[in-house]
Amino acid sequence: MHMNVKKCVIPDCAMGSWLQVTADQLINCRLEEVTLETECANCTISSPIGDIPGGINGSVSHNLVTIVWKESLREVQQCKLKLVETGIARRYLTNNSEIERIRDVEQQLDFVYNTTNKEYCNSSEKSYKQVIGMDKVILRLHSLTDTNAHLSKPLEEDIEKIADIIRAEISGAAHSQYARDRTSDGKKGVAREIRALQCENRVLAHKTAIATAQHRGWLAASYLNLPTCRKLIATGESISVSQCSPKNSTITTEITSCGPQPKLGDYTLDTEGWELTPYNPCYWHKNFVNINDRAHFYKNSSWHPIVPGVIIQ
Structure with missing residues (x-):
């Protein structure tokens, strides 16, 4: 006996199953425990949603996410060094032997620091220097003979990078220091040029007086703004002043x-x-x-x- 059989092909995405019900699920709220980090009571707070400005207490909301914390649960950890910035800078001496300054021209940053070496956070190195005017900011300096020495200088593996907001605050303060130093350097440069020009003028006035006094002593005295009735007498490169007494005469x-x-x-x-x-x-x-x-x-x-x-x- 021959029978006709029809075969039906059902796609995998449409495969059914017995005794199952499909339904949608909506999550209205989810609670998750996170860790927040900050350097001090009013410093920037690092969180999974980004950096939170310091001074905010209790909670903060961002893009339908709310973070709530309690100050009583704050845990104080041991001191830990974090990397802010690296670069090549020039070293400048000051009138005070205990204070120096470095300038990163490329990043336009200036740091004024104490030359005394100190140890921080129980580190193995004692070559850190305290930055003046910036709390909790220190420097580690390496003397370089060329740029290749800087590129091959390894950083400590246990030093973490600091939060972006804190880095911006430190960079902003260092850039302000850079602007002040550039203005001060400009004023000092102008003062040096003025002093050099004044010195050149005095030398020129001296030479002019000597040259003029060879033939006209009264005129040379007037060039030097000497009082009336003073006359210069030149002998080689030396000059003597002759003082006369004024007398009124009818000519x-x-x-x-x-x-x-x-x-x-x-x-x-x-x-x-x-x-x-x-x-x-x-x-x-x-x-x-x-x-x-x-x-x-x-x-x-x-x-x-x-x-x-x-x-x-």
């Missing part, structure tokens, strides 16, 4: 073939305008005379000071 004028000539008895004014010299009918030319370092011209039977038309700054 007459004699007209010669060379023009008006100031005259006082058998003398006339010297070219420097402060002392007398033997009279010569053609001592002065072109109607100009130097009287006490001031140019004068002759007009209407009198000598008048010349008012400059162009003043050079």
Whole structure:
């Protein structure tokens, strides 16, 4: 006898089973125990949902997750070192032998620290230095001859990295120190340049006075702002000061073939305008005379000071 048999293929995803009921399940709340870590009472708290700002007590919520804790359950652990930052920095000395400064130009960070070596957290090394102005922040310095020495320098395996917020706070304080130091260095640099310029000016004034005093002692004295009636007398690179006594005199004028000539008895004014010299009918030319370092011209039977038309700054 022949029979026709139909075969039905049921996909695996649609395979049924006897005596089972499928239903959805909704979780409204789940309670889980977690561990929170902080460095101090008001320091940043490290949690599974991220860093929690310090100063928050009792609970905090973030993205439908609420963390609740009790201060009475806080456990104090032993001191433990955590890594904040590594880098290559330049070392700067200060006027105080017990205080130094390092600068990381790449990260724009400055740290001022005490040069005394101390031991922290019962570590095997005693080469840590306390950062001034930053509590619980210390430095471990290695003197390098080149950058390769830094790259091959291994860090301690038991040193953990610090929380991001705490790292940002420390970096922010170090960057503020960097900005203050850069401003201070700039002011000191300007002061050094001013002192160097003043020194150059004094040297130039000294050389100018010596050179001028070789021929015009009264003019050289005025360059150095010496009191009136002081005259420089140059002998080689040495200068002596001659002090004279002022005396008021009435000067007459004699007209010669060379023009008006100031005259006082058998003398006339010297070219420097402060002392007398033997009279010569053609001592002065072109109607100009130097009287006490001031140019004068002759007009209407009198000598008048010349008012400059162009003043050079």
